[in-house]
Amino acid sequence: MSKKIIKVKRLPKDPGPAAWNRILTPEPEYPALSGDVQADWVVVGGGFTGLAAARRLAQLTGNDSIVVLEAGRLADGPAGRNSGFMIDLPHELNSETYAGSHDHDLQQIRLNRAAIAFAAEMAEEYEMDRKVFDPCGKVTAAGSDKGVAHIESYRKHLDELGESYELRSALDMKDWTGSDFYRTGLYTPGAVMIQPAAFIRQAARGLSDRVSIYENSPVVEMSLADDHLLTTPRGQIRAKGVILAVNGHVQSFGFFPRQLLHVFTFASMTRALTQSEVHRLGGVEDWGILPADPMGTTVRRSSNLMGSGDRIVVRNHATLNQSIEANESNMRRAAKLQDRSFANRFPMLKGVEMEHRWGGRLCLSWNSMPAFGEVEKRVWSACCQNGLGTVKGTLSGMMAAEQAVLGSSEMLTEFLDHQQPKLLPPEPFLSLGANMTMRWKEWQAGIEL
Numbered sequence: 291m292s293k294k295i296i297k298v299k300r301l302p303k304d305p306g307p308a309a310w311n312r313i314l315t316p317e318p319e320y321p322a323l324s325g326d327v328q329a330d331w332v333v334v335g336g337g338f339t340g341l342a343a344a345r346r347l348a349q350l351t352g353n354d355s356i357v358v359l360e361a362g363r364l365a366d367g368p369a370g371r372n373s374g375f376m377i378d379l380p381h382e383l384n385s386e387t388y389a390g391s392h393d394h395d396l397q398q399i400r401l402n403r404a405a406i407a408f409a410a411e412m413a414e415e416y417e418m419d420r421k422v423f424d425p426c427g428k429v430t431a432a433g434s435d436k437g438v439a440h441i442e443s444y445r446k447h448l449d450e451l452g453e454s455y456e457l458r459s460a461l462d463m464k465d466w467t468g469s470d471f472y473r474t475g476l477y478t479p480g481a482v483m484i485q486p487a488a489f490i491r492q493a494a495r496g497l498s499d500r501v502s503i504y505e506n507s508p509v510v511e512m513s514l515a516d517d518h519l520l521t522t523p524r525g526q527i528r529a530k531g532v533i534l535a536v537n538g539h540v541q542s543f544g545f546f547p548r549q550l551l552h553v554f555t556f557a558s559m560t561r562a563l564t565q566s567e568v569h570r571l572g573g574v575e576d577w578g579i580l581p582a583d584p585m586g587t588t589v590r591r592s593s594n595l596m597g598s599g600d601r602i603v604v605r606n607h608a609t610l611n612q613s614i615e616a617n618e619s620n621m622r623r624a625a626k627l628q629d630r631s632f633a634n635r636f637p638m639l640k641g642v643e644m645e646h647r648w649g650g651r652l653c654l655s656w657n658s659m660p661a662f663g664e665v666e667k668r669v670w671s672a673c674c675q676n677g678l679g680t681v682k683g684t685l686s687g688m689m690a691a692e693q694a695v696l697g698s699s700e701m702l703t704e705f706l707d708h709q710q711p712k713l714l715p716p717e718p719f720l721s722l723g724a725n726m727t728m729r730w731k732e733w734q735a736g737i738e739l
């Protein structure tokens with residue numbers, strides 16, 4: 291194979307702290323890659339995708355050596371910044387109601403459930419606490435007429451798919467959350483709520499018996515030949531096979547040009563509530579709500595894992611940043627929206643400040659397709675999770691390992707039944723158009739935001 295050099299154009303930059311990670315007891319660092327190392331397999335990226343790929347490789351390859359290279363600290367990237375909903379049902383962020391077409395949705399459900407089962411095996415094997423991995427289902431809820439209409443159309447869609455659900459009244463919602471904001475909720479049983487940073491850390495720790503993990507080891511160059519050579523600031527690694535599990539940053543490696551949308555979304559987390567604030571709030575200890583309107587606000591209450599305190603997290607706002615970096619004004623706007631959403635839902639917690647505010651990357655494609663497959667000889671991409679990386683990342687990591695080792699499998703055949711990510715419109719029309727559309731949809735979401 292003739293040699294080809296890829297210089298990595300950009301490294302990940304995440305605005306604000308990964309609060310879910312920050313509130314846990316600090317963990318010792320994994321070493322940074324140094325010197326010259328040889329391995330059979332290198333997985334680049336230590337999020338949901340990278341860890342799933344490493345685990346599946348370990349299951350499939352017996353004694354092959356496997357390395358994970360993470361640019362920063364584990365759980366400091368998007369994997370430790372998300373809201374922690376592992377959703378089995380269709381969750382198309384580009385659609386008005388999360389739904390796609392019927393057959394596609396049935397297929398997505400089968401695949402998503404296989405990924406959740408794979409994550410559940412990790413949770414069991416690595417003895418994760420129920421507060422880290424909780425198969426409690428999910429609730430989608432509405433606080434306005436428009437939101438109620440969204441719930442109704444979501445409910446009809448679930449009927450068509452033959453999926454079970456339960457409707458929750460305004461009173462049920464108040465008993466559960468303490469807030470009287472919500473007029474109705476729709477519960478579906480198949481989702482899992484995770485503490486995302488704790489899940490990533492514990493999955494990595496469990497894997498580290500079998501897989502060598504390096505933190506603070508960004509890949510800055512790849513030289514592709516019979517043995518691929520990956521360079522990081524302090525070391526190099528040679529490997530036969532490489533899985534890129536870097537989500538949108540696969541574009542920084544030169545792959546999928548003009549096919550990926552780099553969307554940021556943002557969140558705020560309160561300081562730990564005092565006992566009297568917890569009492570004033572009411573409701574149960576741990577819960578999470580997805581907004582009926584995809585442009586609305588996700589809210590979670592999380593209770594005292596590893597001494598982290600009782601806190602509320604609100605997530606909303608989305609911006610398209612094709613530079614793969616969010617800016618200060620994105621953060622300021624998000625903070626303003628989140629303070630308003632918090633005040634609307636929790637008037638009894640007036641005066642409770644936000645301790646952490648952050649943003650994080652999603653990678654979407656125009657037609658919601660993944661950026662998946664062998665992009666160079668023995669280099670596989672498992673990227674573009676279309677906003678549901680806890681599940682689709684896990685799935686694409688598993689599938690990349692299966693494609694690399696087995697070549698084919700039943701699940702892979704089903705997974706590969708997709709198109710390539712569609713080519714995007716040219717700039718500046720893309721960014722202007724997409725950001726204007728998102729602002730318009732946010733405005734239309736009204737009180738749901």
Ligand SMILES: Cc1cc2nc3c(=O)[nH]c(=O)nc-3n(C[C@H](O)[C@H](O)[C@H](O)COP(=O)(O)OP(=O)(O)OC[C@H]3O[C@@H](n4cnc5c(N)ncnc54)[C@H](O)[C@@H]3O)c2cc1C
Pocket residue numbers: 298301302334335336337338339340359360361362367368369370371372373374375376377507508509510535536537539554555556557605649650651652653673674675676677678679680681682683
């Ligand atoms: C606020 C917020 C809320 C969200 N809520 C949810 C939710 O509830 N449910 C859900 O499913 N998803 C949610 N998401 C999306 C989810 O976090 C992502 O889809 C998911 O993290 C993608 O997983 P991944 O492993 O593919 O990529 P990532 O988690 O982005 O991991 C990729 C890793 O690759 C590393 N990397 C990049 N370049 C290099 C390089 N050159 N060398 C080495 N390493 C590199 C990065 O540092 C990163 O750690 C949310 C995201 C945000 C920001």
